[in-house]
Amino acid sequence: MRLILLGPPGAGKGTQSARIVERFGIPQLSTGDMLRAAVKAGTPVGLKAKAIMDAGNLVPDEVVIGIVADRIDEADARKGFILDGFPRTIAQADALEAMLAKKGLVLDIVVELKVDRSKLIDRIVKRAEETKARGEPVRKDDDPEVFKTRLAAYDRDTAQIAPYYKARGRLIELDGMRPIDEVWRDVEKTLAHLDEKAVTR
Template sequence: MRLVLLGAPGSGKGTQAAQIVSRLKIAHLSTGEMLRAAVASKSPIGHVVESIMERGELVSDEIVVGIVAERLHGEDVKTGYVLDGFPRTVSQAVALDKVLADRGENLDAAVELKVVANDLIDRIMARASQAKAKGGKERADDNPETFALRLQAYEAQTAPLVDYYRSKSVLRSIDGMQAADAVAAAIRNAIGA
């Protein structure tokens, strides 16, 4: 099964992707993790990505599409995958459709986690507090100012994907404000898995 998870920052995409991956035994392709790995590598592209992320901006389509297209060649994606955080723009979705068509594949579903934007800041601050409590490092983008910029970017650039995938009849909308287990159950029902 090939899935895309859509939702605003803090909507629970990572949490739900982990549950889907565990249940279906498919790969979790998180562009956020791929981008953070690029930053950690200290490569030239990693430095560019780091600067962009610290400003709360979105990484360019060209960079992200290239990273994802390369990742789709991995052995672990042959049985399926969940794309978490990609595509972020309609042009990325079109590029993904082309990459998939070249592989003789298509998406099974695009799952939208619908959330209330004003409640997301609480989730982000809780995530940062939990990371600190566990002795981990807070993500650079988990602060109110950067989060507000990420949310604005989502509304302007990513929200139009809902209409794009609805027009392709693959959109499944889920109430993402429910408890995590209820969201997971709704996703199972929506994708039939």
Template structure:
């Protein structure tokens, strides 16, 4: 299955992606991880991305889509993949659709975790406390002010992607405020599994 997971920061996409990986046996594709891997491997597109990142600029859509294009050709993506963190804009969603079409592929599902944004701040604080209690390292952007900025960025740039997929009839929404197991079950139902 080829799946896109949508939802604001803290919605539980990472947790659900991990469960989908186990259930479906497909990899989770993180654009950040793929960019770093392409740079480390010294691929032509990785070198292009490195030059852009070294200049302190955002990597443009065509480079990100190119990296995803290369990554989904890997053997572990033969039966599908989970995209988390991409597409972030409607333009990226259209570029993804066009790229998949050139391969004779399409997305099987676009799942959006719908959450109460006010409750997400509490969820973030709990995650920070659990990470500290476990002796882990807290993400630099896991603080109330940074988190609010991330939510504002999501609303402005990424939330329109949900509307785009809804207009196309591809969007399936799941209540992300339920328990982890209930969200997993609802995703399974949305996927017909």
């Protein structure tokens, strides 16, 4: 079961990903974590990424795709994986499709957690206020202005990905504004159906 979980910051992707990992036994693959691991392991693509980063440049798509390609060949990803934070652009989505096709694999499903932007910002503002009221420092990600910037970046880049997969018949949209357990019920039902199909193939 190979899937992507989409949704803006604060939509609950991290919470749902953790439950998918536990329920279906597939790893959650973060491009940031994979990049750091490849650099630390000194793999050919990791060394290439390190040289680019040491020069103060952004790691290009082909290097990131190479790191993802290496990672999904590892034993724990043979049953499937959740991609976290990738792809972020149409070019990356195209490159991912091509890379998987070379391996004889396909992406099974893309789950998008749909949220009401204004309510999401209200939720973050409230959480920041409650944190301050307790006398605790507000997490950087919970700063309303930082959050709005991250939301704008998501809308500018990653929000293009949902229509891309919708056109290919792979997108499932779920209401992410409901309580966590209700969202999980739908996520689990959707993925369990996929899992059954994989077993019978």
